[in-house]
Amino acid sequence: MSPRPASLALSPRRLMATLLPAALLSFPLPALADPAANDLPVEDIQTFAEVFERIKRAYVEEVDDSTLLRNAMRGMLSELDPHSAYLDRDEFQSLRESTQGEFGGIGIEVGMEDGQLTVITPIDDTPASRAGLQARDQILRIDDTPTDGMSLQEAVELMRGEPGSEIEMTVMRSGETSPITVTLTREVIRTESVRSELLEPGYGYLRVSQFQTRTGEQVNDAIGQMERDGELKGLVLDLRNNPGGVLQAAAAVADAFLEDGLIVYTEGRLPNTEMSFSAKRETAAPDVPLVILINGGSASAAEIVAGALQDQRRGVVMGTETFGKGSVQQIMPLGNGEGVKLTTALYFTPNGRSIQAQGIEPDVEVVRGRVEITESGRGVREADLEGHLGSRDQPRERRELSERLRDDYQLGEALNLLKALDVVGQRNR
Structure with missing residues (x-):
């Protein structure tokens, strides 16, 4: 040799x-x-x-040399994958602000898909969600600036600004023949990760909009409150348009419904990037029938929860295919006040499925739609006919369709499925 x-x-x-x-x-x-x-x-x-x-x-x-070197480092990281990035001082500080749950902007999570700036999800109750922006909308322009060739960090900087200032977004939506332009007013974005209510007596709704440090604790509290209001016959866990967040919080949410078994594990090149999370025996809702709602805006940690509950056969996953972001990023501070966001591992569901670029497919596919109610809400019935025989029983009380169900076809279908599971469960007792 x-x-x-x-x-x-x-x-x-x-x-x-x-x-x-x-x-x-x-x-x-x-x-x-x-x-x-x-x-x-x-x-x-x-x-x-x-x-x-x-x-x-x-x-x-x-x-100057410093600019050339930083540009070289940006290119070195951005060419690895859409989520790795070099962060200068301002970008590093901006990222820290966004993870603390309060910042000025329009409330939108963006990413790169096939080289195009794309909406991953609008955050609940923000200018973006109220304007009707949807997951997978392609952002063509931000104000007068075309997004072609724009980096994620540049897009974030353009979308953020002083509360009260306006921003114009031009997007192309799948199925539309021409771009859509919307004007939004920036706000201070304060994100609440958990909301809950009873859709009907016995049937709960649990909305997790993202995974923050205390999300698992808040989910347990919300389940406890609904159970104090009466026996839970079923529960809808809504993970639609949830962009993800803290991995440990996602494991805690899945643990609220599982008594044992693997929730998620990660694999990477370095030993400290390999982790696994398993359910503990103390469980907030181990037996409540469960429907998990997902869509194309469900990403990362939201996909972990849906995948774990699906693999463990704990509930029925309903909606449309998720985004498919199954990679783990670490934020690494540099000594000069700047930082590196680097992909270091991949997520896997309990059955070993990779989420990355695959996503989670629902057990029951239900596309986005709207419930249309006739003026009377029903057709002609026996009781409407002249001279009909009266009932010997007292007339049953009719339930009004809640606003949430009236505007949300997928949620209505989830509630119908829970009712069907309850009927079957009663017959099998």
């Missing part, structure tokens, strides 16, 4: 010092766990150094 060329045996520091301009050497190189990884591709580094120097000498305007 021929000996290795001497240049390939150089340490990363010595090789970089040999090939790159002095400005590049101010950035410390991390220690590599694998000694074989110390062998850097000499030709590629030479090419990088040559491009760097040519830009410095020949670009139409003078560019």
Whole structure:
């Protein structure tokens, strides 16, 4: 075997010092766990150094070394996947603000799909949701700025602004022949992750809009409150347009309905990226019949919950296919106040299904729609006929259709399924 060329045996520091301009050497190189990884591709580094120097000498305007290096790091991360990114000071601070649950903007989660800026989900009760923006709407323009070639961070910066200021969004929606333009007024976005109510006596509705640190605790409290209002015959867990959030919170929500078994596990290259979460015996609602609502805006941690409950056969998953974001990102602060968001692992459901680019398919597909009620709400019945025989029983009280059910076809179908499960359960007792 021929000996290795001497240049390939150089340490990363010595090789970089040999090939790159002095400005590049101010950035410390991390220690590599694998000694074989110390062998850097000499030709590629030479090419990088040559491009760097040519830009410095020949670009139409003078560019400082710091800008070139940061642009190089942005490109290095953005080309890995849509969720990895280099964050300068402002972007890092903006990300921290958004994870704390309060910020100024329109209340929308965005991502890149086939190179196009796309709505992942509008957040509940925000300007975006009230304006009717939907998951998978493609954002063509933000005010007068086309989004073609725009990065996610640039889009976020344009959409955020002073509360009370207006922003115009132009989107293309699947099934439409021309773009839709909406004008929104920015607000301070305060996100509430859990809401609950009784749709009808005995049938509960639990809405989880995203997963924050205390979401699991709030879900348990909401279930307890509904049970205090009377026996729960069934429960709808609404995860539609839920963009995800804290992994531990998603595990806690699934645990509220499971007494044992695996909830989710992750796999990555490094040992500290491999985790698993299993259900504990203490469970808020182990036996309540359950329907889980999902759609194309259900992503990440929402898909973890739906996948776990589906694999464990704990409930019926209804709606449409989810977004398919099954990757784990870590936010890594850098010593200069900036940061790196890096994909480090993938999620897997208890049965070993990868969520990434696959999503969760519902057990029962129900597309988005609207319930249309006639003026009377019913047709002609026996009791409407002249001279009909009267009933010996007292007339039963009619229930009015709630506003939530009136405007939400998928939720109405979920309630119908819960009622059917209750009837079957009673007959089998």
